[in-house]
Amino acid sequence: MPRKVDPEAHAAKRQHILDSAAVLFAARGYERTTTSQLCAQAGISLGTLYHYFPGKKQLFLAVLTQDEQQTRSLLEELAQDADPMEALLRFVSHLAEPAAEHPIVPHLVLEAMLQAHRDPEVRKVLEDAESHETHGLRRLLQRAAGSGDVDPELDVEEAASWISSLISALYLQAATQPEFDPATQRKHLIRSVRAFLRPPWTP
Amino acid sequence: MPRKVDPEAHAAKRQHILDSAAVLFAARGYERTTTSQLCAQAGISLGTLYHYFPGKKQLFLAVLTQDEQQTRSLLEELAQDADPMEALLRFVSHLAEPAAEHPIVPHLVLEAMLQAHRDPEVRKVLEDAESHETHGLRRLLQRAAGSGDVDPELDVEEAASWISSLISALYLQAATQPEFDPATQRKHLIRSVRAFLRPPWTP
DNA sequence: GTCTATATCTGGATAGAC
DNA sequence: GTCTATCCAGATATAGAC
Numbered sequence: 346m347p348r349k350v351d352p353e354a355h356a357a358k359r360q361h362i363l364d365s366a367a368v369l370f371a372a373r374g375y376e377r378t379t380t381s382q383l384c385a386q387a388g389i390s391l392g393t394l395y396h397y398f399p400g401k402k403q404l405f406l407a408v409l410t411q412d413e414q415q416t417r418s419l420l421e422e423l424a425q426d427a428d429p430m431e432a433l434l435r436f437v438s439h440l441a442e443p444a445a446e447h448p449i450v451p452h453l454v455l456e457a458m459l460q461a462h463r464d465p466e467v468r469k470v471l472e473d474a475e476s477h478e479t480h481g482l483r484r485l486l487q488r489a490a491g492s493g494d495v496d497p498e499l500d501v502e503e504a505a506s507w508i509s510s511l512i513s514a515l516y517l518q519a520a521t522q523p524e525f526d527p528a529t530q531r532k533h534l535i536r537s538v539r540a541f542l543r544p545p546w547t548p
Numbered sequence: 549m550p551r552k553v554d555p556e557a558h559a560a561k562r563q564h565i566l567d568s569a570a571v572l573f574a575a576r577g578y579e580r581t582t583t584s585q586l587c588a589q590a591g592i593s594l595g596t597l598y599h600y601f602p603g604k605k606q607l608f609l610a611v612l613t614q615d616e617q618q619t620r621s622l623l624e625e626l627a628q629d630a631d632p633m634e635a636l637l638r639f640v641s642h643l644a645e646p647a648a649e650h651p652i653v654p655h656l657v658l659e660a661m662l663q664a665h666r667d668p669e670v671r672k673v674l675e676d677a678e679s680h681e682t683h684g685l686r687r688l689l690q691r692a693a694g695s696g697d698v699d700p701e702l703d704v705e706e707a708a709s710w711i712s713s714l715i716s717a718l719y720l721q722a723a724t725q726p727e728f729d730p731a732t733q734r735k736h737l738i739r740s741v742r743a744f745l746r747p748p749w750t751p
Numbered sequence: 752g753t754c755t756a757t758a759t760c761t762g763g764a765t766a767g768a769c
Numbered sequence: 770g771t772c773t774a775t776c777c778a779g780a781t782a783t784a785g786a787c
Contacts, residue, residue, distance in 0.1 A: 372666075373666060374579070374662060374666060376577075376579035376580060377579060377666065452665070455658070455661070455662055456662065458658070458720070458723075458724055459577060459655075459658055459659065459662060462655070462723070462724070463575075463576060463577060463580065503728075503732060503736070506721070506725065506728060507721075507736045507740075510717045510718070510720060510725075511714070511717055511740070513717055513720045513721070514713045514714055514716055514717030514720070517661070517713060517716045517717070517720060518709070518710075518713040518716070520661075520665070521661055521664070521665065521716075522709065522713075525706075525709060529706060530710070533706070533710045533744075536744060537710075537714070537740055537743070537744045540740075540743035540744050540746065540748075541736075541739060541740045543743065545743075
C-alpha cells in the first residue's frame, strides 16, 4: 500500500472548502463573509481553515482562479474553425455559458470586478483572465473581418472590447434580474453581437 | 434680518458631506469605507457626522437617492417627440450620460447593485429607479414598434430589459476599463441598440 | 490534522463637555 | 452644533492541546 494517501484527501478537502467558500462569497460578498461563516459552511473549524489556506484573502483569490484553464483549449479549437463568424459566435456563447449554468457565478464575477479596483492582487487575477479573453476575441474578430458579415469600418480592438462588455452585460443581468431566463438572454446576446458587427446598410 | 439662517447652512453642510461620501463610497466601496474616513474627507468630526445622519447606512442611501428626479422631466418631454426611434435613442443616450460626465458614478452604481442583493433597503431604492427607467424604455419602445426600424418579432418587455442591460454594460466598462473613451462607448451603445432592434433581413 | 480558547485589533456608534 | 473620549461588538488570526 502506498505510504501517502494524504495528498488526494488533502486536495479533496481543499476543493470542498473552495466550493463552499464560492457560495458564500457570491451570496454575501467578500467583506461581509466572515471566517466563521466560511468554516460553518464547509463544516470545519477555524484551525482547519487556516491549515489549508493562509488567510481569507488567499482563499478568495483561490476561488477566483480555480477554473481558468478550460477556456484556452476551446480557443485553440475554434482558431481553426472553418466559418470565422460561426467560430466567433460560439466563443461568445462559451464565455456566456457559466452565467447560465451556475447561478452563483455572475455574483462572484461582479464581486471580483469591484474588488479588483481596490486590491492589486485581485486586479491582477482579473486582468489576466480578461486580457486573454479579449485577446481571443480579437483574433477571431480579425479573421471574421474578411467575411461580409463584419462592417469594415469597425475598429477591431474597440469592437472586441465592446463585445466583451456585452458579455459582461449578460452577467450583470443574470446577477441582478434572476427573473429573466438565461437562455433568452443568451439569444439576445448573440443577436446583439451579430447585429452590432453587421454593416449598417445590410448584407 | 431673518431669525433663522441655519436651515440653509445646515442643508449646505449636509450636501457637502454627501458629496464627500460619494467619492469615498465609489472609490472604496461601502464596507471598506470607515466612518472616520468619511469624516476626514468631509473635514468634520465623528460627532458632527452623526449629527447630520443617523448612521453610515443612511448616509449611503442618501447618496444613492440624491439625484433621482431629473430623469422624469426628460421622459415627459420625449413622450411627445415626433420620431419614436429618435426619442428612444435620445433617452438611452441620456441614461448613459452620467457615466461619462462623472467618473465616480459608474463605481457607485455597481456598488449599489451588489449591495442591493444583500440589503433590502438598498434593493428597494435601486428597484424604484430601475423600474421607472425600464418603464420609460418600454413606453418609448412600444411607440417605436410601429416604425419599420423595429423587428415586429421582438417581445417588447424582453427587448426593454435587454437594452437596459446594454446601458449597464456601458457603466461596467466605464468602471472597469477607464482607458476607453466614454464618447466612443456611447457611440457603440447607440449602434448596438439600433442594430439590435432592426429586423434581421434589413431595413 | 483538527479542534478550542484566546489575543489583538478595528469598526460603528454613544456620552457628554464645550 | 461640534468636538474628544470611550464603549462594545465582532472580525481576523494565532497558540497550543489533543
